[in-house]
Amino acid sequence: MPDGEFAGSPIDVFDGVGSAVPAELADHLRTVRLVDHHVHGTFDKPVDRAGFEASINEGSTDPIPDFMTQFDSPLGLSIRRWCAPVLGLPAHAGADEYWKRRSELSPDELSELMLPLAGVERWVVDTGFQGDLITTPERLTQLSGRPSSSILRLERLAEELLEDGTRPEDFPDAFRAALADAAASPDTVGTKTIAAYRTSFDIDWSRPADAQVVEHARELAGRDTLRLDSPVLIAFGVHEAAAHGLPIQVHVGFGDRDLDLHRTDPMLLLPLLRTITPVPVLLLHCYPFHRKAGYLAQAFDHVNFDVGLGINYLGVRSTGLVAEALETAPFAKQLYSSDAFGPPELHLLGSVLWRRAMGLVLGEWVRAGDCTEADAIRIVDMIGVHNANRVYAL
Amino acid sequence: MPDGEFAGSPIDVFDGVGSAVPAELADHLRTVRLVDHHVHGTFDKPVDRAGFEASINEGSTDPIPDFMTQFDSPLGLSIRRWCAPVLGLPAHAGADEYWKRRSELSPDELSELMLPLAGVERWVVDTGFQGDLITTPERLTQLSGRPSSSILRLERLAEELLEDGTRPEDFPDAFRAALADAAASPDTVGTKTIAAYRTSFDIDWSRPADAQVVEHARELAGRDTLRLDSPVLIAFGVHEAAAHGLPIQVHVGFGDRDLDLHRTDPMLLLPLLRTITPVPVLLLHCYPFHRKAGYLAQAFDHVNFDVGLGINYLGVRSTGLVAEALETAPFAKQLYSSDAFGPPELHLLGSVLWRRAMGLVLGEWVRAGDCTEADAIRIVDMIGVHNANRVYAL
């Protein structure tokens, strides 16, 4: 149910397409509170324009080059369209005008303006990446007025244990103890692996023996920089998380160019999915492999997926992505996420674009008689709220 | 031409989208009798609800889990929308209501209700999978009132020969003799390989010498369970079928999780397609590789494809699939199939959804002036009827 701020939003997600979405479905999508099951914090400190532009390019690890502005992208158009009014500007304000107005506000002011308008019931926060640049889950809750849960990043956990002096021979048990703590904590509702970035999915996914884990931990601990990239340690972490009954988020596909995108095809996870203790597995993002992810969600009871991140980056084209994500997976196996990191525009847009896309896609189904309006609303609730509640036992 | 039952159907495939499809094209799609060039039998015995739900999930080999119903899927929506009226229920009847009514009818009654409404001219039946659970081609003909032809599964043929005591050293000639019989039979119009399930397509596709085949047959015959999984025997079967002038159906892509989907990318068939005696090759299903399959159908005279199975499983989203299947392949190289197995809902829906999708896609082309209505009707006839007649010499 919407609180005041959300209900009084300057954003109508069906602006310009009102007649395409049946009224009850539209009203529901305007007001339903979503579980954003994979998100990061907002920027804690002011960014300059170069920093902001880089933060709305996912693929590149370089600054945006001089010959262009990242506003000239589908995401940039969406920011100008949906976020400009939140800053008191007309929709489609130019990039310079947007930047000028945005610069007048502090990071907290921006977050306090934008986060509540996302209409999120609960944030499930991945704290494992550049935590020094972004808000903690606690701060995200303060800024948004909504509760947060946490996701434990498995590779970071292993690195921290070794950085903190855990002896390699003690590493397997220490890792298990940390997972047991996490499983007992009401705040931590799941884990995440970024194998995609560290080893790709094209590795031996069998469960390693402790002796082998110790050996690889020793090798890692002996390095100057503790960047876990051992397939053995990756597989160990994932199997241990499953053994502890913890849901496992898996970064799949779309990400920055440090990963080999084609080696993050979720099909390469088959050896893992076939053998793992069947805790919920959450395939994140998945673009452009979302059709394969949907197939895996049909094929394995414990596999679920989302098309977060892609929704923001595709902007207006996210409607096509959301439609393709509704192909082969049962509706009980898909979730909503923004994967927002940094600018609170992304926390807001993920929600706006998903609501709009679901309305356009399901609205067409209803209008053509392919399902009832009640069916459509139920599908929204499953993907937007209920599946996350079930998977993470929220 | 429609017989009485088909013409008096409670289903109007353009219900809800009538204005989008030009009248003559719509009428043609409502009445044209299709060749379903790849289909299986209907359930022979009653199934319980768990069995039914499992039979409308293609990917999983497990029962549907307790937290969900498979009715909550695109296919489930389509069953409630299109099949409920066939059972005398309102369209979109709920899952429980649908199941209650369905349970009151025997398997034969269900088939006799649904099969004729598919408007199929001829069934081309793959009898090679779980033949004890489903009707024979003869019975399918009795229940539907339409003739059937048969497809010989190459791996099953090899297994049967060895199960029946063929000596390994006699195997190559016995296999050839069986193919010669099949080629001479008016009932058997083609063959099929499920290499996708047994070896993947990532194998050596060169034609093996008999001595090598004998060796592999000997290894297989010595096992307790005769499950053919030798790349040599797979390649032997396919090359022999081609040498006997028999069309070859190839399962591609979408299927249950026993296969490694990414290793059934049809591009991995290139070494075979480049060297095989050019009999018609029929790439079946192909989702999510249908764009690549269409490309292969442009690149090789003897390659054809369909998007069966996917059409049923995508439900309302099959319109997008049918559209993508009309991209690069010449219209003479695509066929219609349902790949239905078990519930006769699938035999019916394959036809309903394909007709509707073709009407929506081609109707838009006609309305925008991209082709004439006569062109659209001709494309329907090629894909729905004529290409199958040509390829199988029906």
Added chain:
Amino acid sequence: MPDGEFAGSPIDVFDGVGSAVPAELADHLRTVRLVDHHVHGTFDKPVDRAGFEASINEGSTDPIPDFMTQFDSPLGLSIRRWCAPVLGLPAHAGADEYWKRRSELSPDELSELMLPLAGVERWVVDTGFQGDLITTPERLTQLSGRPSSSILRLERLAEELLEDGTRPEDFPDAFRAALADAAASPDTVGTKTIAAYRTSFDIDWSRPADAQVVEHARELAGRDTLRLDSPVLIAFGVHEAAAHGLPIQVHVGFGDRDLDLHRTDPMLLLPLLRTITPVPVLLLHCYPFHRKAGYLAQAFDHVNFDVGLGINYLGVRSTGLVAEALETAPFAKQLYSSDAFGPPELHLLGSVLWRRAMGLVLGEWVRAGDCTEADAIRIVDMIGVHNANRVYAL
């Protein structure tokens, strides 16, 4: 700005969809002069019908088989729809009628009719393929009234040097000298590699030492037919082109069946893209990998892409392709090309279908309020004109 011929075109690219495209955007798309940044010449001599039909099938290297006509394809429909009126026939004239009328005109007459109607500002011509069958850039300019620039094919350059007697030990320097000449020439604006056809992208992309290059040049020079297929020589050519500051076009994906399509996945270029001197890299065609190409264009400042070739071959379905190409890439990183080769129908259609698709896709964005009409026009100009001007310094 349109000259007389272009303005008096018998083609209205928005025929049949007029109400879907806002007026100013439509007018702009009807008149903007495009840079066709990758194109070949038109047929120099008459072709018979078999030759014409083969020239509108990209994938096959065989004649079109007797049981079909290549007019029965998406491209064939588009030729009948858009090119028939240019020959004075009604739109949708039948294949035989079209062929009869076309046969009455000489190759030059056909080119002089069709090329100007493409509304191209400048042709950037790849002269490296079957140059004896098609017009030179100079002749293309005479026939169209528009200037041409040239692209130097790296593999052909290497073959010519060796064919002309360059000693293997002199080959590296001779190759560099030729590139230096090209870089100094006002006519040559870039280079191209067809690694896709010669080695696939699945090779070692590291920069080879001259000694290694000499060794491979010696091996090649010793053959009867000088067809460069050495990964070392391919990588050498590409790195040298980059070192000379020359833009590099890369054939990606869709092409004839001589290539292994799956081994031309642009993701296999990652090792090259990560290490090469960052000159502009132009991923050409890319279908069905266009989503991955768009991602690479976001991830690397120097990577750009187009969906040429596919636009022609998908015909009416090119609208979906153009839409998918507008997903993750910044608008500054996409270009227009036809990749036309042979029949001038292809030079014309590439332009017609791209204009129409851009109008339909961006028009929907504008109508739904997802961007302004000025934004849409600016996107058209970037992709159709400005990005090519920047990348090639035209």
